Amino acid sequence: MNGELPRWIDIGLIPILNLCLALLVSGLIILAIGEDPLQAVAIMVRGAFGYEEGIGYTLYYATNFIFTGLAVAIAFHAGLFNIGGVGQAYIGGLGVGLVMLAFDSVLPFAILAPLGIVAAAAFGAAWAAVPAYLQAYRGSHIVITTIMFNFIAAAVMVYLLVNVLIKPGQMSPESREFLPNAQLPFMHEVLAGLGIPFTATPLNISLIWAVICCVGVWAYIWRTRWGYELRTVGFNESAAVYAGIRPRRIVVVAMCISGALAGFVGLNEIMGVHHRLLINFTAGYGFTGIAVSLMGRNHPFGIVLASLLFGALYQGGADLAFDVPTITRELVVTIQGLVILFSGALAYMSTPWVTRGYLALTASRPVPAAGEA
Numbered sequence: 001m002n003g004e005l006p007r008w009i010d011i012g013l014i015p016i017l018n019l020c021l022a023l024l025v026s027g028l029i030i031l032a033i034g035e036d037p038l039q040a041v042a043i044m045v046r047g048a049f050g051y052e053e054g055i056g057y058t059l060y061y062a063t064n065f066i067f068t069g070l071a072v073a074i075a076f077h078a079g080l081f082n083i084g085g086v087g088q089a090y091i092g093g094l095g096v097g098l099v100m101l102a103f104d105s106v107l108p109f110a111i112l113a114p115l116g117i118v119a120a121a122a123f124g125a126a127w128a129a130v131p132a133y134l135q136a137y138r139g140s141h142i143v144i145t146t147i148m149f150n151f152i153a154a155a156v157m158v159y160l161l162v163n164v165l166i167k168p169g170q171m172s173p174e175s176r177e178f179l180p181n182a183q184l185p186f187m188h189e190v191l192a193g194l195g196i197p198f199t200a201t202p203l204n205i206s207l208i209w210a211v212i213c214c215v216g217v218w219a220y221i222w223r224t225r226w227g228y229e230l231r232t233v234g235f236n237e238s239a240a241v242y243a244g245i246r247p248r249r250i251v252v253v254a255m256c257i258s259g260a261l262a263g264f265v266g267l268n269e270i271m272g273v274h275h276r277l278l279i280n281f282t283a284g285y286g287f288t289g290i291a292v293s294l295m296g297r298n299h300p301f302g303i304v305l306a307s308l309l310f311g312a313l314y315q316g317g318a319d320l321a322f323d324v325p326t327i328t329r330e331l332v333v334t335i336q337g338l339v340i341l342f343s344g345a346l347a348y349m350s351t352p353w354v355t356r357g358y359l360a361l362t363a364s365r366p367v368p369a370a371g372e373a
Contacts, residue, residue: 005351009358011296011299011302014348014351014354015295015297018295018342018350019295019342019343022335022338022341022342022343023339025338026338026339027041029334030327040320040327043316043320043323044312044319045312045316047316047318047319047320047323048315048319049312051199054316054319056188056198056199056200056201056203057201057203057315057318058312058314058315058316059203059207060202060273060311061314061315062308062310063206063268064268064269064285065285065292065310065311066210066214066292066303066304067089067210067262067264067285068089068261068262068285068286068288068289068290068292068293069289069296069306069307070293071088071258071259071261071262072085072258072290072293072294073293073296073299073300073303074217074221075142076298077221077227077234077254078231078233078251079235080135080234080255080258082259083143083147083286083287083290084128084131084146084150084262085262085265085285085289086153086282086285086287087127087154087286088128088258088259088286089262089264089286090150090266090281091124091156091266092120092124092127092259092262093263093265093266093270093282094157094160094266094277095119095123095124095263096116096120096123097165097175097270097276099119100112100182100271101175101176101178103115104178104181107181109181112181113271116184116267117267120263120267121264122263124259124264124266125260127149128258128259128260128262129252130145132251132254135251136247136248136251136252142255150286157279158173160277161175161277161278165277173278174278175277175278176276178275182271182275183271184204184206184272185205186203186204186205186272187201187204187205187207188201188203202272204272204273205272206264206267206268206271206272210268211304213261214300215300218299220257226253230250230253233245262286262289265282265286269281269282288310288340291306292306293306294343306343309339313335313336313339317333318332
């Protein structure tokens with residue numbers, strides 16, 4: 001019997017165990033300040049899923065996590081660690097904003113919506129293409145270059161919004177608001193059109209695009225020749241070269257797709273929620289996407305589940321900080337950080353003892369005698 005675990009353990013049981021460990025440590029912290037951990041969990045669950053507004057905000061946050069989680073996953077399958085999701089989302093949002101500011105007075109929504117998608121993907125991919133080229137053709141490490149490009153993206157956005165794109169006569173570094181035909185419909189507006197009342201939240205139809213991207217990434221990675229080449233490079237670059245695959249090209253393509261997916265955060269935030277260009281709209285979604293991807297085992301279905309979890313942590317944590325004064329916003333961030341720690345950096349911490357337990361159980365099963373069914 002080898003040491004490999006069944007997929008239901010690797011992608012199901014182990015992430016759940018890691019989440020339980022994070023909640024256990026969080027519960028001990030809450031207990032130490034004199035509050036009831038079970039009551040805190042109940043408040044968070046109710047805040048995330050117990051009423052319409054909470055559900056809307058949970059799904060809104062989850063939409064961004066799906067985009068950034070998919071971005072990390074597709075790079076990871078190529079053997080790359082893309083930490084530049086924040087910068088790529090920033091520049092993707094810039095692309096969306098520039099298109100809307102330029103054409104919202106002359107084009108209808110039916111044309112602006114596809115243009116927004118294309119702009120988010122193109123700008124995000126272009127921002128990821130430079131670190132990809134440096135990795136593939138100059139030997140620069142992708143982790144270092146993508147981190148550097150996060151800071152460059154932030155500086156570029158500050159300069160443009162302070163000196164170029166700021167609305168005349170305005171103090172805050174924001175562009176003018178887009179016209180209504182350049183705004184994605186909110187989900188409560190769509191549901192109202194179908195006769196379904198729903199509380200107003202930032203959730204918009206970019207959630208639908210996130211689901212489409214999940215299906216597209218799954219099909220690309222596991223159902224196409226290009227996805228096979230990408231995974232081959234990620235598993236064994238030498239074998240890929242022997243098979244006639246060009247790893248340099250795969251690195252650039254994988255990073256461009258990764259950057260395009262991260263850029264869709266800009267679609268959700270800029271075209272879907274804020275309806276203007278502004279600073280810091282990424283709100284750390286790119287870094288959380290790393291934990292989302294690792295917890296979801298770099299599979300779109302797992303990423304959706306992990307995104308819902310982190311969306312619930314964001315929304316439920318806000319309700320927890322509001323309902324229990326002794327549990328401050330900083331403590332809620334600590335709880336979120338513990339989940340990220342156990343789901344990301346310590347994602348495989350429990351694997352050795354789970355493996356030993358599984359092997360011990362399977363080894364104790366009786367082996368059928370010869371001739372038995």
